[in-house]
Amino acid sequence: MNQDKLYQGSCFCGAVRIRLTSDPVVMGYCHCESCRHWSAGPVNAFTLWKPESLQVVEGDDHIGSFNKTPQSIRKWCKSCGGHLFTEHPEWGLVDVYAAVIDDFAFQPSVHVHYQETVLPIRDGLPKMQDVPAEMGGSGVTLNE
Template sequence: MTTTHKGTCFCGSVEIEVSGTPEGMGYCHCASCRAWSAGPVNAFTLWQPGDVRVTKGAGVLDRFAKTPNSERQFCTKCGGHVMITHPGLGLTDVPAAVVPSLAFEPGVHVNYAETVLPMRDGLPKFRDFPAEIGGSGEHMPE
């Protein structure tokens, strides 16, 4: 049986569903994610694109791409974040807070060289990204 989690933008005009199991979960410390999330760190969940569906409000969903690496999607009514497509990875990031019923189990920190909030949690901390997805694979100490 496939597990499905539902989520919404801040005002509820956009609704999404994610199905199955995320490809990964963790924290991103890059300046772009921090600015986008308006916080010191961004909690992400990565999904296969076919496992993420907009079920309501597609007409009020807009997109912004500061770089070709990430296309951020948000509600035009409230500005609430909904998802981020990563073309180079072939994955869709749904911020952890958007799907509250999903048990967030982070496994990694990425872009830890840019952190403004050191986190001592025993998880692997990559300078940028793991080598398997195009990063240096270089680990950083807590």
């Protein structure tokens, strides 16, 4: 991880601005129904970071939150509805949606919850049935 890295991003209207330091722990695609429903897309591009890497630099009072489950506390801008990030306290990580980070070179390395996919993607990356065992999943990899 490069501690000299600095990334910036914002919600759709720009009322909430974020800063990320270092590089993400991992990047990939989530195919679970919850992420698909939240993102309004067939797959969600995620970037997982250590929580201390994320700073809200503007608009903290504009951030709304919802947690459907204890594993995911989703954050969005109350002004425009733009999605920002999801806290995953049990994993000690925060998912900053790749699309909200300015000039970010998204480099996925894995697909998670692939058993729920509605959009099969043949890209040669590992396809996890759920999540890695170290995150509480089965660790099972599916065929492409």
